[in-house]
Amino acid sequence: MSKSNFTRRGLIKTSAVAGGAALAAPRFFSPSWADGHAGYLNAPQGSTVTLGFNVPQSGPYADEGADELRAYELAVEHLNGGGDGGMMNTFSSKALQGNGILGKKVEYVTGDTQTKPDAARASAKSMIEKDGAIMITGGSSSGVAVAVQALCQEAGIIFMAGLTHSNDTTGKDKKANGFRHFFNSYMSGAALAPILGANYGTNRKAYHLTADYNWGYTTEEAVRTSTEAMGWETVAAVKTPLAQTDFKDYVAPVLQSGADVLVLNHYGGNMVNSLTSAVQFGLREAQANGQDFQIVVPLYSRLMAKGAGENVKGIFGSTNWHWSLTDEGSKAFVKSFGEKYGFPPSQAAHTTYVQTLLYADAAERAGTFNPCGIAEALEGFEFDGMGNGPTLYRAEDHQCFKDVLVVKGKENPTSEFDLLEIVEVTPAAQVTYDASIFGGELGTCNPGA
Amino acid sequence: MEAIVLQLLSGLDGGSAYALIALGLTLIFGTLGVVNFAHGALFMIGAFCTVTLQRILTLSHTVIDDTKTDFLGNPAKVQVPYIQDWFGEAASATIIDWSVPLAILFAIPVMLVIGIVMERGLIKHFYKRPHADQILVTFGLAIVLQEIIKYFFGANPIPAPAPDAFKGSFDFGQLLGFEANRIIYPYWRLVYFGFAALIITGVFAFLQFTTFGMVVRAGMADRETVGLLGIDIDKRFTMMFGLAAVVAGLAGVMYTPINSPNYHMGMDFLVISFVVVVVGGMGSLPGAVLAGFVLGILQSFASMREVIEFLPGINQVVIYLAAIVILLTRPRGLLGKRGVMED
Numbered sequence: 001m002s003k004s005n006f007t008r009r010g011l012i013k014t015s016a017v018a019g020g021a022a023l024a025a026p027r028f029f030s031p032s033w034a035d036g037h038a039g040y041l042n043a044p045q046g047s048t049v050t051l052g053f054n055v056p057q058s059g060p061y062a063d064e065g066a067d068e069l070r071a072y073e074l075a076v077e078h079l080n081g082g083g084d085g086g087m088m089n090t091f092s093s094k095a096l097q098g099n100g101i102l103g104k105k106v107e108y109v110t111g112d113t114q115t116k117p118d119a120a121r122a123s124a125k126s127m128i129e130k131d132g133a134i135m136i137t138g139g140s141s142s143g144v145a146v147a148v149q150a151l152c153q154e155a156g157i158i159f160m161a162g163l164t165h166s167n168d169t170t171g172k173d174k175k176a177n178g179f180r181h182f183f184n185s186y187m188s189g190a191a192l193a194p195i196l197g198a199n200y201g202t203n204r205k206a207y208h209l210t211a212d213y214n215w216g217y218t219t220e221e222a223v224r225t226s227t228e229a230m231g232w233e234t235v236a237a238v239k240t241p242l243a244q245t246d247f248k249d250y251v252a253p254v255l256q257s258g259a260d261v262l263v264l265n266h267y268g269g270n271m272v273n274s275l276t277s278a279v280q281f282g283l284r285e286a287q288a289n290g291q292d293f294q295i296v297v298p299l300y301s302r303l304m305a306k307g308a309g310e311n312v313k314g315i316f317g318s319t320n321w322h323w324s325l326t327d328e329g330s331k332a333f334v335k336s337f338g339e340k341y342g343f344p345p346s347q348a349a350h351t352t353y354v355q356t357l358l359y360a361d362a363a364e365r366a367g368t369f370n371p372c373g374i375a376e377a378l379e380g381f382e383f384d385g386m387g388n389g390p391t392l393y394r395a396e397d398h399q400c401f402k403d404v405l406v407v408k409g410k411e412n413p414t415s416e417f418d419l420l421e422i423v424e425v426t427p428a429a430q431v432t433y434d435a436s437i438f439g440g441e442l443g444t445c446n447p448g449a
Numbered sequence: 450m451e452a453i454v455l456q457l458l459s460g461l462d463g464g465s466a467y468a469l470i471a472l473g474l475t476l477i478f479g480t481l482g483v484v485n486f487a488h489g490a491l492f493m494i495g496a497f498c499t500v501t502l503q504r505i506l507t508l509s510h511t512v513i514d515d516t517k518t519d520f521l522g523n524p525a526k527v528q529v530p531y532i533q534d535w536f537g538e539a540a541s542a543t544i545i546d547w548s549v550p551l552a553i554l555f556a557i558p559v560m561l562v563i564g565i566v567m568e569r570g571l572i573k574h575f576y577k578r579p580h581a582d583q584i585l586v587t588f589g590l591a592i593v594l595q596e597i598i599k600y601f602f603g604a605n606p607i608p609a610p611a612p613d614a615f616k617g618s619f620d621f622g623q624l625l626g627f628e629a630n631r632i633i634y635p636y637w638r639l640v641y642f643g644f645a646a647l648i649i650t651g652v653f654a655f656l657q658f659t660t661f662g663m664v665v666r667a668g669m670a671d672r673e674t675v676g677l678l679g680i681d682i683d684k685r686f687t688m689m690f691g692l693a694a695v696v697a698g699l700a701g702v703m704y705t706p707i708n709s710p711n712y713h714m715g716m717d718f719l720v721i722s723f724v725v726v727v728v729g730g731m732g733s734l735p736g737a738v739l740a741g742f743v744l745g746i747l748q749s750f751a752s753m754r755e756v757i758e759f760l761p762g763i764n765q766v767v768i769y770l771a772a773i774v775i776l777l778t779r780p781r782g783l784l785g786k787r788g789v790m791e792d
Contacts, residue, residue: 060713062604238754241765245708245717246466248638249752249764252459256452256631257754272606273708280635280707282618287630307709309608323520335521344520417520 040370041156041448042132049104049369051076051356052133054124054148055162057112060269061140064303064348068138068162069110070341071349075356078336079106086336087357090329090385095364102363113139117147124148128155134369135160137355140348142166142215149178156448158371160355163320163348165267165299167218170399171438176445177371179378179398181358182351185215186433188298188318189222191404191426193230195316200261200294202231207259209250209274211266212239219265219298235259244270247277254281260288263296271297272307279311300407303346305419312409312419319405321350321387322422330387344417354386358393372445389428396435397442401428451622451631456749458621462638464745465645469700470718471725471737472649473693479669479732480689483572484580486588489715489722490595491694494563495701496710497598498556499609503548506532547612549706556698564694568687591715599712606709611637615706637706644703648696649738655692656734665689669732721768728772730785739783744768 044050053072056065077083081098088096100106109131111123120139127133136152137160139145145164152159153175161169161180165188170180196204206227210216216239224234235257240250251274254262262283266274278284278295286293300317323334323344333353337345345353358378366373379395388402407420470492477485509528517525533541544551571590575583610616615636622632656662668675668682675682701710708714725744729736750756751767763770775783 058604060604060711062599236754238757243717245714246463248459248462249456249749252455252634253452253754255633256455269606269711269713276608276708280618280637282633282635285617286633303605307606307608307711309610309709311608338521414517415519415525 038370039447039449040372042128042134044104044132044134044369047104048107049101050131050133051106051108051359052111052124052127052131052136053108053138053352054111054113054120054127054136055138055352056115056140056144057110059115061115064140064163064301064346065113065138067303067346067349068140068352071337071345071353072108072138072356074337074340075353076106076108079356079360083340084332084336087329087333087353087386090332091357091361092384093361093365095361096357097364101360102367102369106360109133113141113144113148115141115144117143120144120148121151124151125155128152128157133157135359137359138162138352139164142169143213145169145180146173146214149173149175153177153443153446156371156446158359158374160359162352162355163301165219166215167222167438168214168440170397171218172440174397174399174440174442176375176398176443179355179358179375179393181355181393181400183318183320183402183404183431184399185219185222185298186438187222187404187431188219189224189226190431190433191318191406191424192223192296192298192316193226194426194430195406195424196227196232196261196296197230199316201291204232204261204291204294205235205259205289206232206261206263207235207254207257208237208263208265209247210237210239211242211270213242215267216265220263223263223265223296223298232261240266240270240274242270245273247274248281250274251277251281251283254278254283255286255288255293258289260291261294261296263298265298267299267301268304269307271299271301271304275308275311275315284314300420301347302417302419303348305409306416313411315409316423317407317409317420319407319420320347322347322405322407322420323417324420324422325387325405327385327387327389329385333387350387357386358383370447372447375445389425391428394435397438397440399435401432403428404431451627452753454621454625454627455632455634456753457746458632458634460746460749461742462634462642462745463748464742465642466700466704466718466741467722467725467745468738468741469645469648470697470722471729471741472652472734473697473700474722474726475729475732475734475737476652476689476693476696478726479734480665480686481568481572481576483575484583484587485572485693486584486719487567487591487594488587488693488697489717489719490591491560491563491697491715492701492704492718493595493598493710493712493715495556495560495698496609496705496714497602497701498559498698499549499552499702499705500602500607500710502552502555503545503609506530506545506548506551508532510534549609549611549702552702552705553699556702557695560695560698561691563698564691565687567694568690572690573687591719595712595715602712604712606711608709609705611640611706615640641703641707645700648699652692652696653734661685661688724768724772728775728782730782733782733784733786736782736784743783744771747771 055068078086078088109127113120124136135158139162142164145161149159159178167185208220210220264274283293295315297317300319305312362374362377366377378393381393384390391402404426406424408423410421474488507530509530511526512529514525514527519525618633618635620633725740729740752764
């Protein structure tokens with residue numbers, strides 16, 4: 001059982017800083033939101049507490065958002081004592097009792113991010129302002145995560161990020177009120193490089209196609225840094241428009257460039273389309289520099305891999321979690337989710353489910369819904385039993401450090417869900433980095449009142 | 450030289466999709482005078498005709514296989530397609546493998562009916578309304594159609610691979626005397642180019658050499674006079690709307706192995722197709738085809754690494770820059786005619 005890190009001294013310190021900040025800084029939200037008596041925004045009144053699930057319900061990531069929502073509903077059911085309890089049974093912390101959070105029944109409201117930062121901020125703002133949400137969580141994009149995290153910081157609400165992989169979320173754009181369980185670009189690069197070296201050798205020439213936005217840049221940088229450190233050369237890195245649908249113009253010249261590896265720093269529809277183009281142009285069967293040509297997809301998602309069909313076969317990538325893991329936590333979650341919905345959960349569902357339990361657990365251990373109390377309970381928190389092995393919520397940047405999965409497109413899938421096989425579970429120590437390398441300031445916790 | 454040949458091929462390939470969609474748009478505009486923002490949705494519905502046929506061909510019954518387990522550890526439920534029961538494993542696998550070309554036969558009647566219903570049910574009520582109203586209503590229709598598709602098929606792309614016989618690439622380099630593996634191009638993209646050329650030729654031949662086509666062309670030139678001759682031109686124009694829907698739908702069907710279909714793919718092509726129509730000249734069918742290929746080739750060359758390094762971002766704006774230059778020098782577009790959309 002984990003001990004609470006929430007101390008009286010810490011609360012006084014954060015309250016003093018927050019109070020000073022509140023006096024000094026212009027208020028973003030209407031003072032009518034604040035519950036001055038409780039000392040923090042949207043303090044739950046009565047017997048319920050409201051969580052805000054902000055996921056893409058429309059737009060290109062709507063299926064991923066739907067899976068996140070399923071996981072949130074499952075988490076709420078488990079927190080309120082329903083179902084089989086799922087990962088609450090395997091979670092190393094035993095603070096959660098199945099009676100809601102701090103004895104209050106968990107209710108929720110949902111918002112549609114549309115995978116657009118402006119829309120995501122508007123829906124989060126609405127959930128905070130109109131519905132009194134005490135915590136906001138979700139999302140399937142780093143642009144959205146950074147935008148909503150900043151809003152929650154200004155409002156004084158805890159933000160538990162969903163699927164966001166850019167280094168910036170807990171790097172240069174990190175905030176004291178924001179927490180990320182999902183892994184990031186740096187970790188993908190650090191986990192992938194040794195496997196790529198072992199399978200493809202250290203004398204390789206890589207050609208990067210990179211989605212022209214924040215996540216693409218950090219992923220390209222991470223993979224380049226890791227692979228160049230082991231001897232690979234980067235012959236070219238080309239930015240591709242985010243709205244690009246047909247990648248033929250970018251893939252066609254790759255073989256002429258002298259490269260023998262193509263790295264696709266793309267996600268979602270971009271990944272499906274660029275990988276499809278690369279396979280169509282025969283890159284998987286091609287020879288270059290006397291070696292078999294290879295393709296790498298740094299960030300895999302099973303939902304997206306399904307869209308690419310058989311094109312993913314044999315292609316390496318990384319992922320935060322996969323339903324085929326056999327640890328007790330993963331098995332419990334897959335069982336709960338699978339029995340309720342009829343198919344295994346995605347990594348997006350996993351990270352959002354875990355984030356909800358982690359938030360609830362932190363509130364229980366802190367004995368309060370005060371964001372600063374919860375932040376302090378999460379900072380430096382070590383836990384296990386949630387599907388990724390022993391995990392640390394690092395205090396310095398609010399990033400979780402845990403094992404990373406290196407996966408490969410399965411050659412002979414046995415079902416429509418069996419698309420990726422786990423090649424290696426990279427230990428957390430191998431993907432851990434100094435918190436200062438990406439810059440940014442965490443700032444101070446804002447309780448919003 | 451190799452790079453130029455490759456980008457030229459890539460441009461012709463991209464241009465064929467632009468040209469096919471723009472051809473349908475121009476057919477509708479030229480005959481009915483309607484600016485149809487739902488045309489991209491027709492392309493998308495065509496692509497989903499392939500997905501639908503795939504689903505029909507793979508309609509299955511469940512068989513419990515005790516030798517395997519599912520993700521929960523229960524005995525696996527194996528889906529066996531009905532056509533496998535009827536035709537045997539090898540024949541059914543071949544039929545499913547050829548589902549994209551087979552979808553052409555499926556899509557022609559479906560798209561024709563959708564086109565006619567769309568025209569009779571909605572578009573005809575907006576013939577005499579301003580173009581702004583037509584744009585609003587057809588854009589709204591496009592959104593409704595894509596949301597319907599998303600409801601039934603989800604938001605994620607759905608793979609629809611080409612038949613095994615067309616997988617892999619053709620080595621153009623060797624054919625032209627270059628080194629092996631320097632200029633290779635996927636078979637299916639070459640098939641798509643050939644298919645586009647066939648459809649475009651077919652549409653032109655239909656309009657040029659059939660009595661129906663002659664009447665339609667006469668109606669495009671002077672609707673009132675053709676009506677005074679006792680010809681029901683409205684009925685023929687309705688059929689042209691249906692034909693345009695079929696052209697867009699078939700472009701979508703054949704596009705599915707190139708990019709996995711998703712509900713949004715029509716919108717991805719819509720804006721660029723309108724640019725193609727305007728650059729080609731409003732109402733000009735040859736203009737739409739010419740502009741489709743010209744802009745496809747320009748886009749391809751602007752996406753070359755060497756060009757992007759010299760002019761960052763040019764790949765994202767080249768089509769619009771070209772449109773500005775062409776419209777400044779030729780205000781009616783490449784092959785536009787005086788009087789069209791100038792009243």
